[in-house]
Amino acid sequence: MILSTIRWLLRELPGLKRTLFLGAAASLVGSAFAVAAPLALRAAIDRMTGGGLDGAAMLKALAALAAVIALLALGEGVFRFSARWLLVSQARIQEHAVRERMVRRLLGLPLSFFHRSPSGDLMARLTNDPSSLQHLIGVGMLGLSNTVLVFAMSVAMMAVLSPSLALMVLVPFPFIAVMINRVGKSVYARFRAVQDHYGVLTDRVQENLSGIRVVKAMVRERAEEEEFAALSREYMRRSLLLTRAQAAVIPGIGLLAGLGLGMILYVGGRMVISGSLTLGTFVAFNAYLAMLVWPAVSLGWVLNLVQRAAVSLERIREVEAEAAEETDEGGEPFRQGDIDVSHLTFAYPGAASCALSDVTLSIPAGKTIGLVGPTGSGKTTFVRLILRLYDVPAGSIRVGKTDLGRISRSSLRAEAAVVSQEPFLYSDTLAANISFGREDAGPEEIEEAALLAGLKPDLETFPKGLETVVGERGVTLSGGQRQRAALARALVRRPRLLILDDPFSALDAETEEAILARLREEVGRLKTPGNGGENGTTVILVAHRVSAVRACDWICVFDGGTIAARGTHEELLGRDGFYRDMARRQQIEENLGIRD
Numbered sequence: 001m002i003l004s005t006i007r008w009l010l011r012e013l014p015g016l017k018r019t020l021f022l023g024a025a026a027s028l029v030g031s032a033f034a035v036a037a038p039l040a041l042r043a044a045i046d047r048m049t050g051g052g053l054d055g056a057a058m059l060k061a062l063a064a065l066a067a068v069i070a071l072l073a074l075g076e077g078v079f080r081f082s083a084r085w086l087l088v089s090q091a092r093i094q095e096h097a098v099r100e101r102m103v104r105r106l107l108g109l110p111l112s113f114f115h116r117s118p119s120g121d122l123m124a125r126l127t128n129d130p131s132s133l134q135h136l137i138g139v140g141m142l143g144l145s146n147t148v149l150v151f152a153m154s155v156a157m158m159a160v161l162s163p164s165l166a167l168m169v170l171v172p173f174p175f176i177a178v179m180i181n182r183v184g185k186s187v188y189a190r191f192r193a194v195q196d197h198y199g200v201l202t203d204r205v206q207e208n209l210s211g212i213r214v215v216k217a218m219v220r221e222r223a224e225e226e227e228f229a230a231l232s233r234e235y236m237r238r239s240l241l242l243t244r245a246q247a248a249v250i251p252g253i254g255l256l257a258g259l260g261l262g263m264i265l266y267v268g269g270r271m272v273i274s275g276s277l278t279l280g281t282f283v284a285f286n287a288y289l290a291m292l293v294w295p296a297v298s299l300g301w302v303l304n305l306v307q308r309a310a311v312s313l314e315r316i317r318e319v320e321a322e323a324a325e326e327t328d329e330g331g332e333p334f335r336q337g338d339i340d341v342s343h344l345t346f347a348y349p350g351a352a353s354c355a356l357s358d359v360t361l362s363i364p365a366g367k368t369i370g371l372v373g374p375t376g377s378g379k380t381t382f383v384r385l386i387l388r389l390y391d392v393p394a395g396s397i398r399v400g401k402t403d404l405g406r407i408s409r410s411s412l413r414a415e416a417a418v419v420s421q422e423p424f425l426y427s428d429t430l431a432a433n434i435s436f437g438r439e440d441a442g443p444e445e446i447e448e449a450a451l452l453a454g455l456k457p458d459l460e461t462f463p464k465g466l467e468t469v470v471g472e473r474g475v476t477l478s479g480g481q482r483q484r485a486a487l488a489r490a491l492v493r494r495p496r497l498l499i500l501d502d503p504f505s506a507l508d509a510e511t512e513e514a515i516l517a518r519l520r521e522e523v524g525r526l527k528t529p530g531n532g533g534e535n536g537t538t539v540i541l542v543a544h545r546v547s548a549v550r551a552c553d554w555i556c557v558f559d560g561g562t563i564a565a566r567g568t569h570e571e572l573l574g575r576d577g578f579y580r581d582m583a584r585r586q587q588i589e590e591n592l593g594i595r596d
């Protein structure tokens, strides 16, 4: 797992290999300086205790050796600084690269992925997980190279100084290795548990904050607070488990190292007394031993970072393994034509029943068709499929002569505009929201679209008109204003296919009728020669009011995922069924004056 993590990093992150190499080289030189210092110490002590030098000569030798030690320390410092700077800055660069790459992949994923992935979880994967890769590449790699190099060099020096003592030093290390391996496994499992739960937690916060109006309206503050506290407690519990696993490592290694030190003191001390080891060598040996302890401790810590990074990488790769919407290469451009739907059956991924079954329908180019039907009958699903937000079996939807699956998504979505049931606005100015799909739209075009969408009277009440900032998700607008802003955003693109999914649910019937009447005129004007545009824009209008669809060329009544009836307004009124019932009910409501 660790090796595969490192292999992935080296393979996927360009530039990393080179920096790691340079960093390790700097770290090697720094470690060599560090490892040389005890030799100078040994020379100094042996000079002082060996006799044969007078006081002045001894002092001179001592001064020279002290200067050597200081220079070695300086050299060590310079190279260790370079290694740290190289690796830590590289880590930041790669963190950014990983995040950017994830965002790019995420944006390329199909809508179905977002329907099943909680956004809090995605947020955690975008923020925390690249950070733990960054920790591994920076301080982790630095620690690892220092650890391995200092360890290898110290052991080598000890073997040179006294092979028998060196063998003894190595006795505790197999135990340390076993312990680190054990702990490593539990750190991995527990860190995964912590990261996954963090996703749940952020998701809850995010939902609550964006749905704060509902929370307040339902007086759910206390209940939400308690639920959140429970989630947060669970996060704490998992983090504590992780901490406990990690906390054992460093003291454990320290203990084993301390035992080793005691043993060496006793055995080595006896060798000095018996004269088989000089005092200088013994002191130098102990200095190397002290150098070993830190790498052993830091190894535990580095392995912990590696385990975390392995978890994060797994989570990142889960996102990357998602199949992107296939590319548009080889796709045909969208050309205005009749939309023919034949025997279309569709179920959402993982759903038990079909959202649409055996729908057959033809929408002539340039016509306006209305879709009505009870809630949940499949109207939104139908328009999603026309937009290729989900894939449908070949042959079930054709535009002109071309199968929908062969039309490039980008061209389809460039030519089609949709106003969805729950329009989403960005926290930007109204003008920016309206020109969102067409950055080149000039101020007059934006103004015209706003006028057409019936936003004019509202604009006069806004302090800055079109330059008013609408707040996150458009919270400072009324539902109806938001819907009309979304309509303006669709119109400014001058689409060949306009899909209106119940766009006026928040408007009163009169305003709805006025906007639709203006829209009908405009749609007639949108005819552009060439590319099938002489037919004008095709409009699919989903609505819940008879008054909205009355003027459509053709009306379909959806029921339980099938088309229950179709015809013009007059034809449908002449038949028993949902449409006539709906018309009667709305007529009565109107007569009673209770229509909204």
Ligand SMILES: Nc1ncnc2c1ncn2[C@@H]1O[C@H](COP(=O)(O)OP(=O)(O)OP(=O)(O)O)[C@@H](O)[C@H]1O
Residues within 6 Å of the ligand: 115, 348, 351, 355, 373, 374, 375, 376, 377, 378, 379, 380, 381, 382, 421, 502
């Ligand atoms: N993303 C989804 N995943 C799974 N099932 C879905 C999804 N969206 C809708 N459905 C289901 O598909 C069926 C049709 O829903 P759809 O949204 O198309 O209805 P609708 O006619 O637009 O209703 P309304 O008038 O309330 O907007 C419903 O049973 C709904 O629960």
Ligand SMILES: [Mg+2]
Residues within 6 Å of the ligand: 379, 380, 381, 421, 501, 502
């Ligand atoms: Mg719907």
